[in-house]
Amino acid sequence: MSEQPMRLEREGDVAVVTIDSPPLNLFDQAMLDALRGVVDALVAEPPRAVLVRAEGRVVSGGVDVEVFHGRSAEQGAALWRELLDIIHRFERLSCPTVFAAHALTLTAAFEWALGCDLIVAGRGARFGLVETVVGLTPSMGGPQRLAERAGSGRARELVMTAELFDAETLERWNVVNRVWEDDEVDAKARALAASLAAGPTRAHDATKQIVRAWCDGGVGLADEIVPEVSGALFETEDLRAAVAGFLERGPKHGTVYQGR
Known part of the structure; x- marks a missing residue:
């Protein structure tokens, strides 16, 4: 386990962001702070491509519900404004961004993926926006970015049912760009990011x-x-x-x- 829940490494012209906070890679306050720091660093020193990946048996088990506990409406709105600002800044990076999902990818991690240019995944990966289990709707940009990719009906289906969807289904719905064998995801995602970084x-x-x-x-x-x-x-x-x-x-x- 790394000292930080997320790390940024420069591999030539590619910036590799790795989520690494076992066992579930939860988006707790430390992870959200790390995400903000990573985006700050990418904006300050833009690479020619970004790859977002994760270590462990899941990409992320979602958000630590302690992040939501006890917030007022005003405090909740402030949280969403902050997280949307992070996504907006990430989306505006002047380079291709790739999210690689090798396994279960829930809530905040999935919403971050939807802010990337390309999403690639292993056949065994599962995706879900399951915020309804705590009475929320995804508010880090997920529903609207799902609607961009798959249409409004599919966006409502993913969010309202809170079901898990496999990578091949989401590829058919134009949410996931490419699906590979699980043991090939990391190598192929790195190769794709390197290829994009070598382009114009x-x-x-x-x-x-x-x-x-x-x-x-x-x-x-x-x-x-x-x-x-x-x-x-x-x-x-x-x-x-x-x-x-x-x-x-x-x-x-x-x-x-x-x-x-």
């Missing part, structure tokens, strides 16, 4: 901005921002090097992107 980072950021604009305001808003967001790519080192290489050596010249 500025272009990936532009993709994120355009998709976010679509989520916020539909095709019209996305179209509005494209000229400025994508136009700026023409002054990046990556585009200029890739175009020059293409013209000189053909489409398979193998540009090495620098993320600039």
